Structure formats: structure tokens, C-alpha cells
Amino acid sequence: MPEGHKTHYLAREHTAWFAGQSVRVLSPQGRFQSDARKVSGKVFDRCEAVGKHLFYCFDGGRIVHVHLGRYGKYRDLESPPPRPVGAVRMRLIGRQRTMDLTGPSTCRVIDSVERDRVVSLLGPDPLAGGKKSHVWRAVQVSSKPIGALILDQRVVAGVGNIFRAELFFEIGMDPNRRGCDLAKSEFDLLWKHLVKMMKVGLKYGKIVTVTAKEAKSRLVDLEGNDRFRVYSKDDCPSCGHAIEVLNLASRKLYWCPACQSV
Ligand SMILES: [Zn+2]
Incomplete structure (x- = not known):
């Protein structure tokens, strides 16, 4: 399971790749499809890490909350992307990069109130x-x-x-x-x-x-x-x-x- 250094590393990387862009959000596997529609096409602001949680913040206040759990993995691809391989829960397509997420324990769209509730249950993040x-x-x-x-x-x-x-x-x-x-x-x-x-x-x-x-x-x-x-x-x-x-x-x-x- 990725530890805190990894979530912060990913948050920096994903912010650098997608910030300021209108990002297409898909769920090739289907399990995240209805939530993906809520944020797809919106401008991506930043990805924030708190402990082992990641929050992808979009204009308009919606946030994709990801916890990788034991099996979650990201795969970086070029844009336009090739056909998805495996059970891709979430695919983010930016101008030059595409990112596939497989196997997370959490992947859902939330608002800032729910984000604050998740963070309130966590201790300080060094x-x-x-x-x-x-x-x-x-x-x-x-x-x-x-x-x-x-x-x-x-x-x-x-x-x-x-x-x-x-x-x-x-x-x-x-x-x-x-x-x-x-x-x-x-x-x-x-x-x-x-x-x-x-x-x-x-x-x-x-x-x-x-x-x-x-x-x-x-x-x-x-x-x-x-x-x-x-x-x-x-x-x-x-x-x-x-x-x-x-x-x-x-x-x-x-x-x-x-x-x-x-
Ligand atoms: Zn010893």
C-alpha cells in the first residue's frame, strides 16, 4: 500500500500534468461512470494529498476522492490514449497525458464538506x-x-x-x-x-x-x-x-x- 510520501508525490505530479486544463474523466470499467460524468469536461484545479488520501479538485467544487488501498495503481499514458488495459476505474485525459487508475479501494465524487469530514478523521500529516x-x-x-x-x-x-x-x-x-x-x-x-x-x-x-x-x-x-x-x-x-x-x-x-x- 502506498504510504504518505507516495500520495504527495502523485499529487504534485498529477497537478503538474492536468492543472488548468479541461479534463475528460471516464470510467472504462463502468463502476465510476455516473460519478465521472459529474466532473468530466470541467477545469481541473489541483490534486491534494492528505495522508494516504488523494483529492482531485475541479472547478465548481466537485472533488474526486481516491484511496489506493492495497491494490490501487496508476498508469501514465500519452494523449490521445490507447485502448484501456484491465479494469480501469478512472481515466483522466488531459492535453498531453492520460492517467489510468485501477483497483482503488475508494474512487468517488464528493463535495468540500465531505472532503473536510474525511480529513477530520485523520491525524496530522507530517x-x-x-x-x-x-x-x-x-x-x-x-x-x-x-x-x-x-x-x-x-x-x-x-x-x-x-x-x-x-x-x-x-x-x-x-x-x-x-x-x-x-x-x-x-x-x-x-x-x-x-x-x-x-x-x-x-x-x-x-x-x-x-x-x-x-x-x-x-x-x-x-x-x-x-x-x-x-x-x-x-x-x-x-x-x-x-x-x-x-x-x-x-x-x-x-x-x-x-x-x-x-
Ligand atoms: Zn541489530
Whole structure:
């Protein structure tokens, strides 16, 4: 599932491709057809990301709300576009670009009231100026493990399973610790590294947590698991201890108990 860096990356890209244009909106698969008609031909203003949600804003106040979920994918094509391949839920056709969306968990037309309601259910988004103090307020009163809290979109928006594993390894923290047991200075450190990691992810359009020195390669060229330190790894890059898998908030958390003892 794309994490917050990816939605922000897509929002920038799609705004650059379609802003100011009258965009045709179709649903070759048919499931989004009646909603597509409500926005097709209108001038596209911008795409905004909040956490893992995307909002495509059109003149007149209508908004296409997309959540990619686990299977959602975009495909970039030239305009005029070729015949759709697969179950294309939404197709946006601009002057030079066409974009196909398949498999999203949400794709619907809403208004600004509903957009605000969706956003109100989310915690602060580190890449959208979300306030650290608001996240700390939720963390310091919770007896849940910090490793579960950080994945809860109501606490902080945009963090997914890969960022979570890499973040706790980076700061050497045991993800089982209760939120209420964290000192403010520990939370400050966690937040600082989370924001930094997400900004690097936004820069490259993919999560990269290793350094160029560790990777022995240019970061931009890294693909797959080579980009990570602990996520889906067998051995700890620092101490050589076997990476263990913890089930926390119903997702696998990769960690090194030897290095993450704080
Ligand atoms: Zn280790």
C-alpha cells in the first residue's frame, strides 16, 4: 500500500500534468461512470494529498476522492490514449497525458464538506504541515504500543508499514513500549526522523532509508528491498542478529531486538 510520501508525490505530479486544463474523466470499467460524468469536461484545479488520501479538485467544487488501498495503481499514458488495459476505474485525459487508475479501494465524487469530514478523521500529516504537538497529545495519553499508534491514521496520517519498521530501527526504539511511557525528548526524536524519512521518500518517489554509503550505489537507482535496512530483511545490518517479526496492529513489524532496546 502506498504510504504518505507516495500520495504527495502523485499529487504534485498529477497537478503538474492536468492543472488548468479541461479534463475528460471516464470510467472504462463502468463502476465510476455516473460519478465521472459529474466532473468530466470541467477545469481541473489541483490534486491534494492528505495522508494516504488523494483529492482531485475541479472547478465548481466537485472533488474526486481516491484511496489506493492495497491494490490501487496508476498508469501514465500519452494523449490521445490507447485502448484501456484491465479494469480501469478512472481515466483522466488531459492535453498531453492520460492517467489510468485501477483497483482503488475508494474512487468517488464528493463535495468540500465531505472532503473536510474525511480529513477530520485523520491525524496530522507530517508532509502537509501536520502539527507534532497534536500527535504528541494523542501518544502521551495512550497505553497502546507506540508501534501501533504510529500506524493509526487517526493519530498520524500517512505512515505505513515500511516507514514504521525503518523508523523504529533508525532511532533504536522498542516498538512495544507504551505511548504514555515515552519521554517528550524521545517522541521529539521519533518525529524528527519520521519527517526526514518521509521527505526523502517524497524526493525520490519511493521509500529509501539506507544511505548511499551503506547501499554502495546512488540512492535514486535503488529498487526493491535494497532501499531498506530492516523491512523484510533476514539479518540486522548493524549487529548481524536475526531480524524478528512482530505482529503489531495486525501488520508484520520487522525489527532487531538487540539494537532496538531503548
Ligand atoms: Zn541489530
